[in-house]
Amino acid sequence: MTTNQGNTKNEATTLAEASRAGRALRRPAALTAVLAALYALAGVIAGLSGGPFPVGDGDPYSMALLYKAPNALLGWGLTALAGIAALLATLAAVTANRDRSVPGLRVAVTAIAAVMGLTALVLVGDARLLSVLGYIPVIIAKVAYDPQIQQAIPRLLDPAQLNLVVLAVGAAQWAALAVAVNRRARNACAKCGRSERTVDGPFSAQAAARWGRSAVAVAVFVPLVYAVTRICWAFGIPLGVEPTLLDGMQGQGMDTSALGLGGMAVLGSVLTLGLVQRWGEVFPRWIPRAGGKRVPIGLAVVPAAFVAMAIIPASVTMLMMAGLPSEGTIPGFSLTNWAPLGPTFLWPLWGVALGAATLAYWLRRRGACATCHRVG
Known part of the structure; x- marks a missing residue:
């Protein structure tokens, strides 16, 4: 009788831990899917409107390595990548509560996260975000009397600049999802990522x-x-x-x-x-x-x-x-x-x-x- 009670208690604990792990994965997956879908939708609207995508203007400081690429190619490429990301994140959210995720999902999510991060931070990201941070004291000191600074202020909130912020947020969200998938696959704690093998490891x-x-x-x-x-x-x-x-x-x-x-x-x-x-x-x-x-x-x-x-x-x-x-x-x-x-x-x-x-x-x-x- 005592043994049966112990087994029942262990099973209940395991089910509770699995439920927490599922919720911890489902939340970032759902948020990632929504953000990626919204970005893809915005890309489709921008593309069908006939105007340029907010992805740089051919200046070497914009879009970094891809600054010479055609605007339409960059815009539609990011839109397609966001659509793929939305589908994969949705798959991760749907399978979050299963004891075993879809085979290869951990590898797929990690791979797409690397692609999204590489695309957002290296291929189409550029120096403008860091430049804005660095020029904050100059802007504050000279905005009252410097016409050049005054003319530059509106550009801080132009669509291309906001697109960089959105890409950075998306890359961070994909990193969070990859971490959640990794924790689920390792049977680690869904909240902190610790397991019996990592307590004394390099991340202690x-x-x-x-x-x-x-x-x-x-x-x-x-x-x-x-x-x-x-x-x-x-x-x-x-x-x-x-x-x-x-x-x-x-x-x-x-x-x-x-x-x-x-x-x-x-x-x-x-x-x-x-x-x-x-x-x-x-x-x-x-x-x-x-x-x-x-x-x-x-x-x-x-x-x-x-x-x-x-x-x-x-x-x-x-x-x-x-x-x-x-x-x-x-x-x-x-x-x-x-x-x-x-x-x-x-x-x-x-x-x-x-x-x-x-x-x-x-x-x-x-x-x-x-x-x-x-x-x-």
Whole structure:
């Protein structure tokens, strides 16, 4: 009798865990399907309207590697890819509650997630998102009196810029779905991803504390290299540029922009350092009302993850620019003018390092799971 009761209890626990796992997979799958379907619908409407798709204008800074591709080809290609993504995500949502998912679904979802992420962040993403973040202090300082800044403000919300944001959100959503599918396939906890085999693995809190420090060191160093060059320009020091080129930038008021960009890079490095510092977990005492309280994990993870995602396409764009002829105030890469593009060669490393540092911070601080009660 006792044995039967024990078996019944174990079966009930297993069913409850399977139900939680199904719900944890179904939610991101359903959301991904809806977002992908809406994007595909918007693409069809844009295509049938006869107007251009909001996917760049032929400028090397737009659409990165595919900036020379025909607008219609890019637009319809993204629309078709979104339709395929919607169908696959729907399949994942429908089969979420089954004990065994459709054979190959884990591989298929992971593969399509990689394709979507590659397409959104590398092939059709570009430097504009990171550029907007970097120019925030310049915009604030000069918007009241600078006509060029005033004219540029509406472009921050134009369809092409909003399309980049949507693509970034879609890539993040596909990553979330791939994680949920992976957890389901591994019989890991649907909420935290831990299993008996991973508690002491490389993604444990103890391991993340070790490799996270190395990731932070890289993510702090790279933007400082960029910052040094821009701040030197702002003070008239031709570091890595010919003096005549620096004179031209100063004549166009770009020294102020350089100071703003350098300042934002320094700020980014300081904030990244917080991912391994005490003040990154507990607000300093001098901060009104928040002093002494724990820093919400999302307050650090969400912006850091977004910046890491913005760095990846920006790095591809700048690497591509190095091989193009000089355009305007941006010269092609050379030994005498290495600073305009040279520091950006390290940006791929910066993006990966910041992403890893953010992951390590989350793994370190997430604590015990409320569902499986595992720690570490």
